[in-house]
Amino acid sequence: xxxxxxxxxxxxxxxxxxxxxxxxxxxxxxxxxxxxxxxxxxxxxxxxxxxxxxxxxxxxxxxxxxxxxxxxxxxxxxxxxxxxxxxxxxxxxxxxxxxxxxxxxxxxxxxxxxxxxxxxxxxxxxxxxxxxxxxxxxxxxxxxxxxxxxxxxxxxxxxxxxxxxxxxxxxxxxxxxxxxxxxxxxxxxxxxxxxxxxxxxxxxxxxxxxxxxxxxxxxxxxxxxxxxxxxxxxxxxxxxxxxxxxxxxxxxxxxxxxxxxxxxxxxxxxxxxxxxxxxxxxxxxxxxxxxxxxxxxxxxxxxxxxxxxxxxxxxxxxxxxxxxxxxxxxxxxxxxxxxxxxxxxxxxxxxxxxxxxxxxxxxxxxxxxxxxxxxxxxxxxxxxxxxxxxxxxxxxxxxxxxxxxxxxxxxxxxxxxxxxxx
Amino acid sequence: xxxxxxxxxxxxxxxxxxxxxxxxxxxxxxxxxxxxxxxxxxxxxxxxxxxxxxxxxxxxxxxxxxxxxxxxxxxxxxxxxxxxxxxxxxxxxxxxxxxxxxxxxxxxxxxxxxxxxxxxxxxxxxxxxxxxxxxxxxxxxxxxxxxxxxxxxxxxxxxxxxxxxx
Numbered sequence: 001x002x003x004x005x006x007x008x009x010x011x012x013x014x015x016x017x018x019x020x021x022x023x024x025x026x027x028x029x030x031x032x033x034x035x036x037x038x039x040x041x042x043x044x045x046x047x048x049x050x051x052x053x054x055x056x057x058x059x060x061x062x063x064x065x066x067x068x069x070x071x072x073x074x075x076x077x078x079x080x081x082x083x084x085x086x087x088x089x090x091x092x093x094x095x096x097x098x099x100x101x102x103x104x105x106x107x108x109x110x111x112x113x114x115x116x117x118x119x120x121x122x123x124x125x126x127x128x129x130x131x132x133x134x135x136x137x138x139x140x141x142x143x144x145x146x147x148x149x150x151x152x153x154x155x156x157x158x159x160x161x162x163x164x165x166x167x168x169x170x171x172x173x174x175x176x177x178x179x180x181x182x183x184x185x186x187x188x189x190x191x192x193x194x195x196x197x198x199x200x201x202x203x204x205x206x207x208x209x210x211x212x213x214x215x216x217x218x219x220x221x222x223x224x225x226x227x228x229x230x231x232x233x234x235x236x237x238x239x240x241x242x243x244x245x246x247x248x249x250x251x252x253x254x255x256x257x258x259x260x261x262x263x264x265x266x267x268x269x270x271x272x273x274x275x276x277x278x279x280x281x282x283x284x285x286x287x288x289x290x291x292x293x294x295x296x297x298x299x300x301x302x303x304x305x306x307x308x309x310x311x312x313x314x315x316x317x318x319x320x321x322x323x324x325x326x327x328x329x330x331x332x333x334x335x336x337x338x339x340x341x342x343x344x345x346x347x348x349x350x351x352x353x354x355x356x357x358x359x360x361x362x363x364x365x366x367x368x369x370x371x372x373x374x375x376x377x378x379x380x381x382x383x384x385x386x387x388x389x390x391x392x393x394x395x396x397x398x399x400x401x402x403x404x405x406x407x408x409x410x411x412x413x414x415x416x417x418x419x420x421x422x
Numbered sequence: 423x424x425x426x427x428x429x430x431x432x433x434x435x436x437x438x439x440x441x442x443x444x445x446x447x448x449x450x451x452x453x454x455x456x457x458x459x460x461x462x463x464x465x466x467x468x469x470x471x472x473x474x475x476x477x478x479x480x481x482x483x484x485x486x487x488x489x490x491x492x493x494x495x496x497x498x499x500x501x502x503x504x505x506x507x508x509x510x511x512x513x514x515x516x517x518x519x520x521x522x523x524x525x526x527x528x529x530x531x532x533x534x535x536x537x538x539x540x541x542x543x544x545x546x547x548x549x550x551x552x553x554x555x556x557x558x559x560x561x562x563x564x565x566x567x568x569x570x571x572x573x574x575x576x577x578x579x580x581x582x583x584x585x586x587x588x
Contacts, residue, residue: 027566029586040444043451044492052580070448077449084451125490125514141492141518143576151585155566189435190484194513223487223512278435365444384488386437388463391445 006253008161009228010196013136013250017119024160024259032062034113034120035148038104039067040365041123043081044142046088049150058152060093064113066104067097068360074368094149102333102359105129105217105301110333112243116231117250121148126301126383128219132212133238134231134249136196139220159196159225160259161252166203168267173418175311176211177303177381177401179203180218181272182264185282193223195259198252203266204229209238210305217302218383221279271416274399277387285404285416294376296327296409298354298402299362303381304332306339308402313345315406315420321353322412328370329354330362353409366391379408423525423544425504426552427476431536432464434482438515440464441486441494456493457500473502478542480534481508486515495524505542507531507549520567523575529560 007015007023014022017030035057037045042065049055057063065085073079082099089096097107104122107113109130114120116134121127125139140148148154166179184191197219204212212229219227229235231249239247271285298304298312309331321327329349331337337359340346350356355370357363363370364382371391372378378390378397385397400408403417446459461468461479471477479498485508486494495518498506505525519526525544534540538553549558562568566588573579579587 027564027588029588040448040491040493044496047451048577051577054580069444075449081448081451123490123492125488127490139490139514141490141514141521143492143521144517147576147580147586150580153586155586155588157564189487190510190512193484193510220488223484225513365448367444367448371445384439386439386488388443388445389439391443393443393463 005257006255008196008252008256008258009134009198009230009250010136010159010161010226013117013119014156014158016117022158024158026158027155028158029153029155030119031153032121032148033118034108035063035145036104036108036127037065037123037142037145038069039071039078039081039085040069041142041145042085045123045146045149046084048143048146052146052150054150057092057094057149063094063149064108065089065094065096066101066107067099068103069365070367071099071358071360100334100358102331102336103301103304103361106304106332106336109133110242110335112239112245115239115245115247116235117248121145121154125220126217128224128227129213129217129301131219131227132216132229133209133235134229136226136228138225159194161196161198162192163198163200163258163261165201165263166266167201167263168203168265169206170203170266171270173403173421174269174271175401175403176207176214178269178272179266180215181274181282181399182269184218184221184274184280185272187222189222189278189280191222195224196226196228197224199227199229205232208307209234210307213305214302221383271401271404271418273404273414274385276385276396276398279383279385279399285414288398288414289416291398291414292377293325293379293408293413295370295372295378296325296405297363297370297378297380297382298405299330299332300364300382301332302383303402304330304336306336308381309340309345310343311402312406313348315403315417316352316410317348319352319410321409324412325409326370327354327409328363329356330369331359333359363390365389379405379414381405424542426539426541427478427504429480429534429536429538429540430468430472430477431480431534435484435487436481437488438486438491438494439488442491442497447491447493453493453496453500457497460497460501469501476502476504478540479503479506480531481506482531483509485511487512490514492518492522495519495522499524520571521576523571525571527560529558533558
């Protein structure tokens, strides 16, 4: 007897894009709806295209290159690579997002380059961010990116899926960042390698689209290929006015087969901290409270959105950043920057003592905008705390929510933000 | 493809930031120059140890986790690393290694020590530890990846076939 079972979100999106009955484990060649590269990866993709003998892309309206990791250029080597990207844009007609536009992972969904049900690849591991809006998006290397730019398709292994359900409700002062850090601590940095994650449950339903992106953004930190969520009314609403493309949302079937399932009661979770030098080295904040910090970072593709600025501004309104702390703030896009000015958040943070830098990746990747000194501790809203990540292998990076970072920069030590939400 | 060289052994969860730090990788597309920084946050002598006579980078689980930077396999190739031998690999690195022509071998590495002399024949599916006189079997690559590696990487595959032919 043949039993035909239902499909996961990943299996549905791969079926629709490969013209096959795609099941976990299958190798498929699938059409991609969009291809993206950033300034650390596009130059190698451009060179790979040259080496392939390809001088155009499959569809210039479906390709973008973004200058966000070292932007504006801090050094002549980067300037040359940025020039290479601009010239590639002129030659092929692909969209070029130059300095000041923001982080690729904010721009791509914000400008409607992808919509629910799409399949896309990006030459950046945090491309998994758009899983939050029901896009199967995954990070690839520059050569895979080049092949996708040339052919409009790429080969994939259809992944197994791990279902993560958050039950209960978030407590005051606890945010989506804490949910994903908790998961990383629970399953480890290779807990979902080669798998897609699907996030479900009332806690996810209650989150804003922005807060959901924080969770999907960090799917790669547990090794996952994608961090998918269903598109609900909030998702569809979020895409209104963001372009011409029609969403084709994909939901899992009730009898979809999952390789693994985890249920987490969010009511039991407080603020979480990932300690140096691993993202799964996670503790409840109580265990690290009081650790001195010299620098705080608000921003990045994980937590640089308007809602994150609202939370930080709420805490810092009428307060001051501690004189022993540098507080670096990077909006994730020009639009977020403008909206944060409009809402008064930038003024509040600047009055409190923040240094606001160009929309983009900020100091996350260690190229500019605030490299820590030897022996210093940093508290950051970013997604990685590897040794040397911020440009100094003798510094120590702690990861937390925007509320935790804002509370901590006031006192120059890791501080539980819940006292501001009582 | 056959190689004989020394093993240089590291631990679990080696991320691509450790293989090539962001502070270097954004500056240039010259991999030969950048290769001197390969693995430097974990072992500042890696390049000097491996470059003269070649070597195998041996590691534990989840090698190449994190960033998608293709500079990671490229600087290892340019530092004269012949292959990566690890218990398991992170997904993006695994693809990037095959695409750029760096052999990746998944097998139990517990018995291999730093400094052991290894002989690897990719076709035979065995790592021979000549120092310890043991053989460690490894599974073949998935057919699609074996084909890409045999063609010399994805760029060469595209040139040869005018697109995907898998």
